[in-house]
Amino acid sequence: MFEYHLRAFYLPILFLALLASFPASSPAEVLRSMRYTPRSPEEARAWQKNLRTEFYELLKLEDLVQSGHRVAFASAVITATTREGYLFQEIGFQTTANRRIHAILTLPSDSTARHPAVVCIHGHGGDRFSTYQEGIYNAFAAELAKRGVVTVAVDVGQHEVYEEGRTLMGERLWDLIRSVDLLVAMPEVDPSRIGCAGLSLGGEMAMWLGAMDERISAVASSGFLTRMDQMEEGHCPCWKFEGLRGLADWADIYSLIAPRALMCQNGLQEPATDFTVPLAREAMEEIKLIYKDLGAEDRVSLAVHEGASCYRPADSHRLL
Numbered sequence: 001m002f003e004y005h006l007r008a009f010y011l012p013i014l015f016l017a018l019l020a021s022f023p024a025s026s027p028a029e030v031l032r033s034m035r036y037t038p039r040s041p042e043e044a045r046a047w048q049k050n051l052r053t054e055f056y057e058l059l060k061l062e063d064l065v066q067s068g069h070r071v072a073f074a075s076a077v078i079t080a081t082t083r084e085g086y087l088f089q090e091i092g093f094q095t096t097a098n099r100r101i102h103a104i105l106t107l108p109s110d111s112t113a114r115h116p117a118v119v120c121i122h123g124h125g126g127d128r129f130s131t132y133q134e135g136i137y138n139a140f141a142a143e144l145a146k147r148g149v150v151t152v153a154v155d156v157g158q159h160e161v162y163e164e165g166r167t168l169m170g171e172r173l174w175d176l177i178r179s180v181d182l183l184v185a186m187p188e189v190d191p192s193r194i195g196c197a198g199l200s201l202g203g204e205m206a207m208w209l210g211a212m213d214e215r216i217s218a219v220a221s222s223g224f225l226t227r228m229d230q231m232e233e234g235h236c237p238c239w240k241f242e243g244l245r246g247l248a249d250w251a252d253i254y255s256l257i258a259p260r261a262l263m264c265q266n267g268l269q270e271p272a273t274d275f276t277v278p279l280a281r282e283a284m285e286e287i288k289l290i291y292k293d294l295g296a297e298d299r300v301s302l303a304v305h306e307g308a309s310c311y312r313p314a315d316s317h318r319l320l
Helices: 001-021 041-058 139-147 168-184 200-210 252-254 278-295
Strands: 076-083 086-096 097-110 115-121 149-156 189-199 220-221 261-267 300-306
Touching: 041 097, 041 200, 041 252, 041 278, 086 139, 086 168, 086 189, 097 139, 115 139, 115 168, 115 200, 139 149, 149 168, 168 189, 168 200, 189 200, 200 220, 200 252, 252 278, 261 278, 278 300
Parallel strands: 115 149, 115 189, 189 220, 220 261, 261 300
Antiparallel strands: 076 086, 086 097, 097 149
């Protein structure tokens, strides 16, 4: 009897110890804890605020986003040439107290009025000049500049962290946020009409910029809309940082843009391992949930084209 009572006492303890040795839940169950689900407009805006706060912490940008930590631009023109209807400049400016970057900045020849502006973002293998060139970008930044839009472009393709305590994605995003700072400070720019656009990595960074900086009024994200599972193999891992997948999938990050204008572009000729239209359509259906909740269903769309990964200005210029 005594032996039986010992077993009765210790077996539950052993069972609990055994349970404790296993993960609390499967990996699939701990992913995307802040997935967006339909709710009231007030709850939707609170969800956006909370997720942004979480991301600024994970991206190691909390100190920089505080207005008191913005440093002076100390901007300087490096080169300047006149092109068809606009001035094309390469400039330098401070992005943090310890980092100085180069940018392309275009200004319309007519500088007597305030103009809309667009942050133009290149993809992997590109640089700040790429969106002004033909090829997969179709020179969309140059086309915008010809139409009287102020444009700015910086390099976001680095794969090294420059400042201790930062993250790669955080530094890329911060340089884009500082580009918006630059535009807002310019007398030639209408601060209520600042958009961003990009292809591939540029589409990803356009998503992040629009999601995290509410001064962006319109986003054109090309060649990127998909699901994170699709990017776990065969893709540059630079998209991933600690804590990302525990919070969200791409659809949730795009949802931070609502109710501002958002258009995504995906091509039918994308390889099966890349940003396929079926996956883009699935993600877009999730993004539309928050646009519906905020009464802005007409401000979000997916433009499907017949080609592979490329930026199609005709689809996006109406938005930007």
